[in-house]
Amino acid sequence: MNEALGYFLIAWMDPGLIGLIAAGTLAGIYIGAIPGLSVTMAVSILISFTFKWQVNEALALMCGIYLGGVYGGSRTAILLNIPGAPSAIATAFDGYPMAKRGEAGAAIGLTTIVSVIGGFIGIGALALAAPAMSDFALQFHSRDYLMLAIWGILLVGSLSGESLYKGIFAGALGVTIGTVGLDPLTAEPRLTFGSMQLSAGISYVAAMIGFFGVAEVLSQVHDIKLKAVRQDVSKILPSWGMVKKYLPLSMRTSGIGVVVGALPGAGGDIAALLAYDHAKRSVKNPSRPFGDGAYEGLVAPESANNAAVGGAHVPMLTLGIPGDAVTAVIIGALYIHGLNPGPMLMIQTPHLFWFLVGALCLANVFLLIFGLTGIRVFCKIMEIPKPILLPLILVLSTIGAYAINNNVVDVYWMLGFGVFGYFMKMYGFQVAPIILGIILGPLMDRSYRQAMISTEGDLLAYFASFFTSPISLTIVVAMALTLITQTPWWQNWRKAKTA
Amino acid sequence: MHIQRRRLAGEVVFALLLLASSLFLFWHSYKISGFSSYTSAGAYPMVTTAVMSISAIIILFQTLRIARVESAPGQSLLFQFYTQVTPTLIVVFALSIVGYMMLLEPLGFVISSYLFLVISMWLLGSRRLLINLLVSAAAIGFIYIVFQTIFSVAVPKGTLIQGLFK
Secondary structure (H helix, E strand, O other), X not given: XXXXXXXXXXXXXXHHHHXXXXXXXXXXXXXXXXXXXXXXXXXXXXXXXXXXXXXXXXXXXXXXXXXXXXXXXXHHHHHHOOOOOHHHHHHHHHHHHHHHOOOHHHHHHHHHHHXXXXXXXXHHHHHHHHHHHHHHHOOOOHHHXXXXXXXXXXXXXXXXXXXXXXXXXXXXXXXXXXXXXXXXXXXXXXXXXXXXXXXXXXXXXXXXXXXXXXXXXXXXXXXXXXXXXXXXXXXXXXXXHHHHHHHHHHHHHHHHHHHHHHOOOOOHHHHHHHHHHHHHHHOOOOOOOXXXXXXXXXXXXXXXXXXXXXXXXXXHHHHOOOOOHHHHHHXXXXXXXXXXXXXXXXXXOHHHHHHHHXXXXXXHHHHHHHHHOOHHHHHHHXXXXXXXXXXXXHHHHHHHHHHHHOOHHHXXXXXXXXXXXXXXXXXOOOOHHHHHHHHHHHHHHHHHHHHHHHOOOOHHHHHHHHHOOHHHHHHXXXXXXXXXXXXXXXXXXXXXXXX | OOOOOOEOOOHHHHHXXXXXXXHHHHHHHHHHHOOOOOOOOOHHHHHHHHHHHXXXXXXXXXXXXXXXXXXXXXXXXXXXXXXXXXXHHHHHHHHHHHHHHHHHHHHHHHHHHHHHHHHHHHHOOOOOHHHHHHHHHHHHHHHHHHHHHOOOOOOOOOHHHHHHOO
């Protein structure tokens, strides 16, 4: 226990790390808030810059950006009705009507407080659940990892996109991209088309920057003429009475956030929407009707999306399976630093886990400080015109891709993925399943073959093995439910039931 | 969550291209080791590309079922594609990115990035040239110093520039 506390306090004692977490949180708030800049994009670009750093320093910066970014998305949702991040979509439902009533300051203040509450609940859940989960994960067979990874991709593909099949396609494409190169077992070339360059595989960092950076920048050019609107942001700090009134709802929806965040593939965006739905159903007498500036409509999604950050770290650290797109990118960063997220991470490097918990706590404290101050400066920065902002993001993306191997070929890959990602976005595909697929591809490959070898190549025995252990069966049932709830029959049945 | 929307120009062609690429990749995966064993090097890519191909077929049928975006009579599909998906601004901006990447190694990070920033800011609608020149210079200076000192990232120095000064 004392050892854990020691590791926890590393981030709190080192001025350099404190500075990095503070800088990351502050940057995250702005990155999350500026439409067109996403946390996933920022963390993807950062990986290539920070791989020479110590792992603690790189993680400190990423933690701050992640936590700050999830919160920052709410700012533009409230002020401009444009969610800065997908996790703030539900925040705009009531946040913007509040701003239109001249209560933008109060909305931002309350959002900050409940985000911090949600953040601490999420981190607490991470600290309690991850060690137990890690022990439990040691009982997982390779087939369970395979099924969990597939389930994660299915969840992220089905819940956030317009079509389940588009999600499945994107996930399978990501996994296929991850297979390019030499086979890890037999060293046979796979999908290399005789190219020496492809034998080394496709850089996943270049793919991440392409799909999340370049594709997003190109999409943003579509609404380049959108102008920022000024809002009244006085009277930020909410009263104690108000905080006390909404604390139970904040805690309940934080619980939703933790659970949804911990599901492989489901992140803050889904958590926030579910929490908003929960608030709508459970709050009998809201301060105002939902959608018309109800405080409850702000408290629920903002508590949940920040709680989901802690939740998303649970499968990432204990199973090596990302909870959402940002944790997928962070797993990529851990690989670059020679770490292998999974049940052994907690056993081999417990210091890393407790350091991360400490860093997230500190980032949450900075979130409270930065969230309640500097709003006027923030509003000024919000007014940076996109014609200036977008080329700057592109320069950062380019140099980020180049820095991976000091090779311009990665820059071309980034551009190729960026243009392809742009068309995918235009035609209603999600790019997050691609990244999950690229990150999880090698784990799935290894797990599939280990599971197949353990059944001596007998296909019947292989499939039967999914029904022989409670863990495998639970995952199979969860996957089946995910698929069934996406079918038109199920949706028609639900409609008929609610009508 | 299913969102009902209209079909954009080129969407069917895109779905067809995805299907063709998926089948092409499936064929190449098959060629790695055929159906020799369930654990061969090619088995896993065959599964993933088969999933891609099957879902691409379903996506194609789904796309064909969506009603098209209404357009003025007599507008060709190519013109609709141009207006809905790749307007001039996006094409020109994308071309400027390609140009930037091609000049990155010969001219080096500082010069190529500066040129790209000034030109693309102007292209995207920031017509105050002096502001563009100053913001670009400040941004490049900041990025260069931060990358060199904090991130220790090597940036391209420029083969052409180095050659000229040898």
